[in-house]
Amino acid sequence: MEPPDEAADPTPIRALLRRLAGVHVSRGDGLTFVLLAAVAMLLMAVEAVTGVLLALYYRPTTADANDSVRFVVTEVEYGGLVRSLHYWGAQSLIAVLGATVAWAALRRAYRAPHALAWISGVALAVLAVAEAFTGSLLPWSHRSVVDAQLSSSLAAQLPLVGPLLRGLMLGGSQPNDLSLVRILGLHAGVLPMLASICIGALALHAAGCAPRHPSAASLSLSPHAALRAAALAAVVAIALLALSSLLPPHLGASAEVARASAAGLRPSWYLAFVHQMLSAAPPRMIGLPSARVLVTAVALGVAALALFPLFDRRASRAGQVAVLVALAAIVGGTIRALLH
Template sequence: MTSRAADFLKDRIDFSPVQAWVAQRKIPQHKHSFWYYFGGLALFVLTIQIITGIMLAFYYSPTPVKANESVRYIMEKVHYGWLIRSIHFWGANFLIAVVLVHMFSTYFTKAYRKPREIMWVLGVIILALILTSAFTGYLLPWTTLSYFATKIGTSMPLYVPFVGHFISRLMVGGADVGAATLTRMFTLHTIVLPILWLTIIAIHVFLSQVLGLSTPLSQRSTRDETKLFPNFMMRQAAVWSGALAVLISFVALFPEGLAAKVNPVLPAPAGIKPEWYFLFVFQTLRTFPDVIGLGGITLGAIIWMLVPFLDRKASNGEKSTFFTLFGVAIIVYLVTMTVMAYITTEVH
């Protein structure tokens, strides 16, 4: 049957240019090749997120009255609803973790150097869009934590000079987080952001194929290569299988529950904290004055995005210790702030 379908297509479409291109594709082989699998792994987890997200959208209602109830309905009534929602929840966490590993491995192997500067910039934008997707999706269950997380997130732009109030109002859709915010976050989460990141990811992947994968400066003497098909893709498939096993294990061992519906009038509960990927922002806001904290994070993100243009040594094929230390400093800051947020309990 498969063979007949293949013959049917071959009779009508000439696949030989594609087959020739695939046959000549090679992937560099060296002691850091392991990091190449994280880009494909991110795409794999993203695909899981798209599929499970579409499935959840069949039952979800983006209104304050029905949002929490519809998620509860998915989890308690819909067949395997708890499983699909848990996969979507843990998938979001996995996706952010995998994209972070992909980004830092790219950074420390200096894969951003010429001619791949645009790929790096697009990659940083993709991370920002994925974090925004996580933020917009967080409100959808309409729980106390998701409500106050959104209040904080939509208040942050208020510190942006001139346009801050306009941006905040655009996000909230009214005087305070409410029905308008929920529909806006749902529209952003399910339509606007996916269109944006799918477009940018397509360009990112296209460039990776046109430019090929970067070999780290320390490994340039290595000339070993392996074929993309089937060698590399077989190993990539093994990585996907392993990741899927880990993801499903998390889903089975720690299924995501559903907190009670928020009462928007009541105060924020004690000990409220965001998800792990936003803890560094949370702790920064508690530690530094807002203008310094938010300004510092924004400036750091801009510098991070522009690193390929600042690191001239790497572009010239030389070691750039300063930028390696800059990367280490960023990781130390993120980890320190995250750990502090976990262990610090406010004493009143």
């Protein structure tokens, strides 16, 4: 490949493509990450577009929220599909980001100089779960109210910051109108902003670390890897569209805070392992309420998972085993809770 000749390119896009043609990724891991990143980017784009569309009709008050979502599904053209896409996109995004983190752990892709990419990736996966969870609260169905109450009580168990967090999230001690505005702010403002910081860090990292010298075992990012990514994205789009068309998400009836009871509700699959732990635990552990212990442990565990490369600078086997065991525990807990 001849070195890029910027002066000869009149259009900025062509210039970028030429520069990318000089960037190479390995045929194995490099291509896998490009493909996973492409699918994640497609899903994020779907979430962003459908999210903005849904926000056009959403009314964040406890009295109107459920009705406004129903209005979208019933009255607005393509409303059912847009809501369905937003839902399935979010579920798929969690799965894809989770798979990416697992793959990175398997390949020890957190080794220097990739620590920043690992931290950003784990953070993105956690943010995707947080987005899905806050999103499930927005329709203010019976289930949303129970989840809001439960999750804020759990957050309040965290040492030091707990009660503050609960107050910040709910805007009161019980779910109310303010809670919905705050949850919407988290869902459509704070969390996407944090996610874009992570994406920016990943992009910077990729730009800084990608090898520029072709070898027999590498592919140029453009057009070789990019075309493969585009083809995979098209296939994923087909699957997502089919899923959204055929399986509309459930929407519970509008809820009254005072009457919300958790009886008969199942937790969302991505938080099932936390729920499983909480219900299996004895009332007290190490002399403290078990909820407090477990919530603190989960928070610390996730933070440790994200920051793990900082503690394990030599990328030892033991460190990898620890990470894989943690991930296997989450996956195993999820499967067990779903089968339960």
